[in-house]
Amino acid sequence: MTPDQVRGMLYGLAVGDALGVPYEFKGRGTFHCDGMAGHGTHNRPAGTWSDDTAMTLATLHSLIEDDWNVDPSDLLARYRNWLEAGAYTPDGEVFDCGLTCASAIRSGRGSTGERSQGNGSLMRIAPLAIRHQSDEAIRAASAVTHAHPHVMDMCVRQVRLLERLANGWTPDPDPRPEDAIRSGGFVDETADAALWCLADTGSYRDCVLAAVNLGSDTDTTACVAGAMAGIRYGYGAIPAEWLKALRGAPMIEALADAAVQGL
Ligand SMILES: [Mg+2]
Incomplete structure (x- = not known):
């Protein structure tokens, strides 16, 4: 991945997430997102x-x-620091955590249950595409919270998709109508919806807005779509007014800088 692709991916996913936060859990067609808004579902400031x-x-x-290297015990410690102490947040506050993630982080055991096939590991694995990781390492990173074999497979598939995008691959157009696309919290829905948004739009802006406007798990769909669109179109394609509104940007900038050292 080039430094521009790394920055595009990281800012792209954060901006997508922030665009979706005010509308999380809202039904499709009950709202219209056309930019960075505040309050709504979680009553947070814009960005x-x-x-x-x-x-x-x-x-x-x-x-x-x-x-x-993927070190599951270090990942778990950092996720705990997030959940319990508010690390990696703009305000030091955690206002949104999926049930599978919360119970796995507290117990230290990733869930293998049939009902634990959510998007909670898919949403966080984009950094594994920056430098090559084995399938086994990607599965181990998912398994910290989501150890169901299908979820781990979906994380491998998503990392490989991000790598292909970085190598210039373009997805084929996807002719399915919006009615055929589900945008809830299951891993299959999020992966499919995000790719549909990428395939059927021609810019970073249109891709993430399409993702948010699918409704339901708006922030996660737009986060996953935003990572892909950020690689495809590059950092410079992310609207400047959205980057300006993004809160906590120095934290992203510091990690992005460290990530591109020696690429
Ligand atoms: Mg969220």
Whole structure:
């Protein structure tokens, strides 16, 4: 990945997350997102990112500190520091955490249950695409919270998609109508919806707005779509007014700088 792609991916996912936060859990068609807004579902100021970006930054920080090796115990410690102490957040406050993540972080055991096939690990694994990681390492990073085999496979698939985008791959157009796209919290729905948004739009802006406007798990769909669009279109394609509104940007900047050292 080039330095511009790394920055595009990291800012792209954080901006997507922040765009979606005010509308999380709202039904499709009950709102219209056309830019960075405040308050809404979690009553946060405009530009506030949520668990998706916080856990992504924790993952990235762990990789940087451990010479790009996946160390599940270090990941768990950083996720705990986020959940219990508000690390990797703009305000030191955690206002959004999925049930599977919360129970796994507290118990130290990733869930293998049939009902634990949510998007809580998919949303945070983008940094694993910066430098090559084995399938086994990607599965181990998911398993800190989400150890169901299907979720781990989906994380491998998503990291490989990000790598292909970085190598110039363009997804084929996806002719399915919006009605055919589900945007809830299951890992399959998020991966599919995010790729549909990328395939059927022509800019970073249109991709993440399409993701938010699908409704339901707005922040996570837009976070996953935003990582892909950020790689595809580059940092310079992210609207300047959204970057300006993004809170906690110095934290992203410091980690992005560290990530691109020696690429
Ligand atoms: Mg969230």
